[in-house]
Amino acid sequence: MNEKNHEQQAGLEMNKGELIERVANECGLTKHATGRVITSVFNAISEALAANDKVKLVGFGTFSVAQRTAREVRVPRTGELMQIPTKKAIRFKAGSVIMDTIRSAH
Structure with missing residues (x-):
């Protein structure tokens, strides 16, 4: 297979x-x-x-855009500091109907 x-x-x-x-x-x-x-x-x-609008699908969930702040991280291999710029990220929060469906599937 x-x-x-x-x-x-x-x-x-x-x-x-x-x-x-x-x-x-x-x-x-x-x-x-x-x-x-x-x-x-x-x-x-x-x-x-x-x-930048939210999309609410009652029972299914809500899609939204979140702003991630800039941050500094360390590269594990080299130990060098690196700047990660600000960026947008898509968020999804599951609604009650979809969560109930998932919970009852197991």
Whole structure:
């Protein structure tokens, strides 16, 4: 068994194509139409985050942008100090429905 099949069987990963197929089957839509909808959803979320807006999907979770402050770190191999610049990071806080689903799966 190759690594990708193992990951799918073990539940470790779902790619965009697999998500599209699953949603298409569940909703009775074509894969093409479903792919366009999912791409549109991802684009809308990305554009909102780029504008520093929060995206709240009740029950699923909240996406937001956080500012990471600049900091100084030491490179373990050389001991040299290095400056890490300020940067933006995407945060996701899971909602109650998704957390309940995850908890009940085990």
